[in-house]
Amino acid sequence: MVSNLLTLILFTPTLAALVLFFLPGNEKKLLRWAAFLGSLIPLGLSIALWFQFKVSQPGFQFEERYIWYEALNSSYHLGVDGLSLTMVLLTTLLTPLAVLASFSITDRVKPYMILFLLLETGMLGVFMALDLLLFFVFWEIGLIPMYFLINQWGSEKGEREITKTWKVPARTYASFKFLIYTMAGSLGLLLAIQMIGVASGTYDLTELFKLWPKIAELKNIPLGLPLETVKAIAFWAFVVAFALKVPVWPFHTWLPDAHTEAPTAGSMILAGVLLKLGAYGFLRLVLPLYPAEAQRYAGGLAFLATMAIICGAFAAYGQMDFKRLVAYSSVNHMGFVVLGIAAAAYAAGTQDAVIALNGAVLQMFNHGLSAAGMFFLVGVVYERAHTRDLADYGGLFPLIPVYGGILIFTSLASLGLPGLNGFISEFLVVRGSWPILTLPTALSMIGLLFTGAYILKAIKHVLHGPTNPTWIGHISEINSREIFVMVPLMVLILWIGVWPGWILNVINAAMNTMMKTMF
């Protein structure tokens, strides 16, 4: 079946950005609604995509292929399987919510919204690309809008001391760190992609999946290294690039800074989707392209993931800045994704591996929902109180009861309460990894325990305890627009928690196919 649905989804946001470009800059209301509408269309289309997608049919669907860069034999090749489909749905769902959350932005609305829409195209492109070069194109494109969103619309307060005499605004520091970290991490990926392209003569992923893992000979190996070593280095180049984005300990240090300084909607997308790009890279590229290397180094990866889970939880517990706390919780939660992937790589082909992968992908989706929700809620209270220091809050529950209820609901999803979505995916990961990598999985339970601790700490400081008298009469209840942002997230959180079958079917089919094609 020939259809251009994917292209349509991919470029509607760009078109909307173009439309915005020609709208007058001072009509803020018009700009906001145009951006919102522009991001709703891809959501509608991707829901249509979801229902047209045939779960039982293995392999990629809705494929499109046009000549792009003929001289390098790289084509504009798009397609989705269950994994990409889930991620496309997550992206198109979170973007309109983030746009809606940005209605409170009053400074330079036009460029802000344009950047947001371009960011959506960049992220969607990564999830849809079936060409290695195209993948890299979209992978890098997403960086730039995010850089400017943090750099220009980030929190205005705060300074970062580089040396005793040299101080820069915190958002400048954070955005620069984000950009340079990620670009430096991508250099290895870029080099490895070039090497693969030179060796295989194609960038098409469907062909590379068959070709590259079995490649027996490489021309022009630097320094005369053996093939095994070169492939191992290329494997680690991929891993580092993706691990930076996930982020896996010890590559995570850009994340708390970027999250803390980003505007609320920026944090939502950053945590909700951008971190998934890294995990998606592991699943889409690393496992199928390097099955042997992935198996050999799975232990190392599992170690890093466990460290991310444990240290992320401890670090989150140690924070007194509400937003930083939530940021570290992302490190903690994304650790489970990587743990699942490591386990699957180690025991590829077994039923346990498929379970672990199912858990990892569902955890990606779930974390997207709950982290976006958490960052939004932090933003809501920050907009009213202008502080993120947990010590400054206190006893807000009686003042803003609806907000309190929503915060508790979302936090518990993040904590992994049975009945809500986080529990399902973390349980699947743990169930899948336990027989394969028992020790790391067992150790990661420490992290799980502290997840409970830091979530409760946050709730305690914000909502409970003696009411801080400064806020009486000065803090207003969450408004209807903000509730409207939270409702879809909460519905999905509850829905997946109670009946995960509808989404797990899609993921499971894709993971089964992937495991089969790997071996």
Added chain:
Amino acid sequence: MQFPILSVIVFTPILAGILILLFPADRKNEVRVTALAAAIVSLLLSAWVYFSYDMSMGGYQFLEKYTWLPQLGISFSVGVNGMNAPLVLLTGVVMFTGVLISWGLDDRPREFFAFLFILASGVFGVFVAQDLFMLFFFYEIAVFPMFLLISIWGWVKTREYAAMKLTLYLFIGSVVSLVGALAMYFNAGMNSFDMFDLAQANFSHEFQVFWFPFVFFGFAVLGGIFPFHNWSPDGHVAAPTAVSMFHAGVLMKLGAFAALRVGIILLPEGAMAWRWLIMGLATVNIVYGAFIAMVQTDFKYVIGFSSVSHMGLVMLGFSTLTQEGLMGAGIQMFSHGIMTALFFAVVGMVYDRAHTREISELGGFSKKMPWVAVAFIIGGLVSMGMPGLSGFVAEFPIFMGVWKVMPLVAIIAIISIVITASYIMKIIGKVFFGPMTEEFEHHIGDVTVLDKVALGVLCAIMITVGVYPSIMSPLVASGVQSILRLFGGA
């Protein structure tokens, strides 16, 4: 007979230049309009050549040949193939945008445009020349007006020093390559300067290896190859805006292109023998140029050194002698030309308003001139090789080519991407978004419509090539094929 389109392209600017000189000095507006008209004609004609080149046929097209001095075997012979067609288009674009942004120039615009157009004729001539003598002829025509343009309209503090340095450097370079060219002429013994004839001369291996460095490095001086690059930042900085655009955008390509056309194509075995040296120097260009650019405090010097870094990529592509590398170098010449023209245009616009180029004193310009800020950001992304823009389309194949012959160099050279990103982002953050001083707050206005048109055209080209590389890559690839045949490959 077919319409002699290349001759028209070559001679339109110079004729317009002479016509302009005939105007009375105070008719400034007429001068500008004439200049713009000539620039538009050149642009349209060069676009026509670019798009009507028949790729399925390949080889040199639009050939013209008129005997000029038969006793010495010199003829006026021109033609384009996939390698120089983009460069002709580039020259047309830079000429057009250069005129647009020089509209407000008030100091003797008549002479300014006249010299600029003589220079443009020279550039067109070098790109299309198929006769070695004609190539030198136009080369000198292109270099000399630069001296006048810089020393008369340049930046008061360094213009005399820079103009002198630049001209002497380039003359020395061209003399060295002229020696090599004469050696070729006599050794071939065909009494012909025609490069098609010289290509058939079957120079001996020893001859090629001995004379290749003369020809190649002589021209490569103008291409800014390390260690002969240091005329270029000084020259760029001292030159007035439109001249800097021409200079970095087109003139440096002139050197690189001539090094390819005369050096590598006529002396292929020499190129094989010397490629490792070229590759080494180009790597130094790329990495060292980027580091030096990072520590500059003058806005224009940053851009000047970034050109050194990016021209290194062109040389690196040449030195691979592979399909990908040469094609990437061809696209990089075009992409860098457009990008750096944009950079210098932006620097000029900022300087015209702020009267300083010290990065530490500038700030907050995005509020006053948002178009310029956006254009600079797009240009900056091109320069750091951001995918989706023309820089990536050019750099990626160059690196692929390097992987084929010397993977280690690819790993070293790629560091420059992060360095470039860091200095570009630093500038964007400071100059366009940093705090604006009280003084600027009141005095600085937006740029004119013509400036915006110029910036818009340049940005549109970079985006188009980046999003749809196949608009340029098959053309350049067809030109590369003919070069590779000399090396017995592909």
